[in-house]
Amino acid sequence: MVDIYTKPKISVAQIVLLFSILVLVVVVGIPVILIFLTAFFEDGKLNIPGFVQILKDPDTYQALWNSLVIAFGTTLVSTTVGVFFAWLVARTDLPFKKTMKALFLVPFMLPSFIGALAWKVLLSPRAGYINKFLMALLGLENAPIDIMSMGGIIVIESMYLFPFVFLQVESALERMDPTLEESARISGAGLLTITRKITLPLVLPSILSGALLVALYSLAHFGVPAILGTEKGIYNIPTKIYERIYSSGGSFRAIRVGTILSTILVISAALILKAQDLLLKKGKYQIIAGKSMRPMLLKLRALRTPLLIVSILYIGITVILPTVTIFLVGGLKTYGLSFELKNLTWANYLEIFRWKMTKDAIWNSVYLSLGAALVTMLAGTMISYVIVKSRPRGKFILELLGVLPFSLPGTVIALGVILTWSGRFGINIYNTPWIIFVAYVARYMAFSLKSNSAALQQVSDSLEEASRACGATHFQTLKNIVLPLIRPGMISAFFLIFLPALRELTTSVLLYGPTTRTIGVAIYALNEDGETVRAAALASVALIIILVGETSIRNFLARLQKQE
């Protein structure tokens, strides 16, 4: 008997598990618990009446109600628009389909608060360029369109959220088994009847799941209501939380109100995610089997060109118009001047890179999102590995904690981070970049886990075992087999974090200090201070960074995929 190895009391796998749990507990577990504790307990005692009282306060009650109305309206509009365009692209003989499909996803790239800023410039009742133009044209006394209203918020949010529905429904329609429709056709049903009675019901799960995503986003959305609503006294939950905390200089009372509203957000988000989960499980109709064959296309005939024009106009109005507006306003010598060449100057853009506040903001955003993306990606890889691959006891705690980040809106994370890292546990990083960094890690952990575990599930256990049998240690196996195989998943996790973090507003706006503004915060603050031109100039720079980033990354990922 030689060479006997004793299993150590605590194996490497268990250390990694413990470390993973620790990361999730510190980053998301404690903040969430503190939010609930602060919301329900006062002076160490359970205080339900206090909780209810705050919800009953007309001010907070109104914010709750607005959030609901905006979420509902946005979901309705986005779903209608999304389903219509999805059907147009997937099921009709619309010309230039591929290009149109790509164009319909562009609104994803445009940060919605920048879009809102542009629309405010165009359609604000007082100074909106379009309003002024229409008033002059039609001789009106009052502005015909008021974008700074509930309706305006709903429409603008829908413009930038409808791709969620479009994406889901379009792919479902494309992958649908055409024989289902063909057999209806053989039975004598007309194409419109088939669309109404067969196609739409079959893709209903995808429609609903896209709609729920929109609802989830809209309910907790900060940017658009902040830019279009705050001035007019229209608040939703996130903007109300921000307003309370900001106006009271971060008082505990304001934070407590925030936690109570956050609790409502978290519960709603959890319910929405649960509903979506049920839907996708149940909704696995046989239709989404295999690759697409050739679906039956509706011939648009005379409507072909008009519908193409409608689609192009839609893109033009929702994407190109606001983008151009931002660039033009950013170049104005003074806000309010007309867009004539003599009123425009490059100086504004150059100033962005000279002026300390904007220069700092760009730098802060870049290094914070790079750092957060890197750390979150690596932590997510480790945690996903433990969840997907190893089966130590206590794994379920990890799985539970791993799902948590999915249902945490940005505002809630910011509050949780404030509660956790403002000295309660001996560490005070409030007003430093670190608190934003920690918040980003918490906020984007969900993305990293999703991307990494999807990649890891593709790596079958036998690939690892084969390596062990070949004489490789566990560590060598990770390095030689697992990491190379999940690299695409890790890289996409990195960019899934880096790009949104670069333009993040919701979380950072609650956490920034005098020297730690991010791009989003800086644009928002400039707008608040009435520095519309500077806000637009910075937004233009941000748009260029985002555009270059998105395209180069997309190309890179496409190339990576081809290699695999």
Add this chain to the structure above:
Amino acid sequence: MSEIEFRSVSKSFRTKKVLENLSFTIRPGECFTILGPSGCGKTIVVRLIAGFETPDRGTIRIGTTTVADGSKGYALPPENRNIGVVFQDYAVWPHMTVLENVLYPLRMQKVPKEEALQRAKMAIQQVNMEGLEDRLPYQLSGGQQQRVALARALVSKPAILLLDEPLSNLDANLREEMRFEIKELQKSTNSTLLYVTHDQEVALAISDRIAVMNEKGEFQQVGTPEEVYDQPANPFVFRFLGIANFIPVHARDGKTFLASSAKEFLPLPDTVQKAEGTSSGKFLAACRPMEVELSHTSGPLEGKVVRKALLGPIIDYRIDLGGTVVRAQLQTEEGSMKGLIFEEGDSCRVGFSRLLWFPGNGEGEVTHG
């Protein structure tokens, strides 16, 4: 070339017992097959030897080394066991070329580059894959991937080669070809080989010894292919090695009667009476369809053809012996030469060229049909 010994090994997952007190020895240089239905725990045996699982109780020894001791919690990590494994899904690494896949074990063992390259090329040659060294796995067929997996398992000259259903994803022709290649490779490399399968043909074709395992993870019989096929220890083994007829009978003083209709059946042979020490009780008479002899006139029993199916070179009959139906097969050519072609509904005489007698009624072991 190493001996493998299981001593009272038990393994369960949560509440499901997979192996209970399993003991056996695989001799050095032997080709040993575990044959059993899917889900019976035979894969676990491979995983225990490889070190992917640890036994709950009992010890596993490879050569002179105890590689796992359940009660003491000893387990030698897989990488230190000097084994080669071929997986059911091949497990060829998709990001490495054929050559890189085969080189990997040598790289891990820090074999000098020149020598490693030479050995890898040789292994690739052994599995007839020359010229495809620079392909990536997705450019290979299933059979080719299987060969890569085999070359990778062989290249480091492991003392033990473990193959877990390596042929089940291949088509019939390829399967036949590969099983001879595996046998050849084992002979030339002289390693101890454990082969796990549910396919009795492969098992009979390549093994030095076969262990037949039942659903509960128990070995029913261990022996050479001839022993297991000719002298099955029980109805389970008999049934698992081919199409089986089971005729349940009651014996009284050496005479037997069909359990289904009390019609008299063939007498219990003296040897069986002696071996079992009784001439009465329940028995199962068993035979292969080829061992059923049909005729128009001579034969101890009367039967009726209930179904006839021509399967090309073979004719397959179902014969009713009086409530008990048996399958009979004969060569089509022989049948037509001797005028033994029956039609459905015909009466015939039935005899058996060979009958095996198992005591008991085989309950829980045999599904009657």
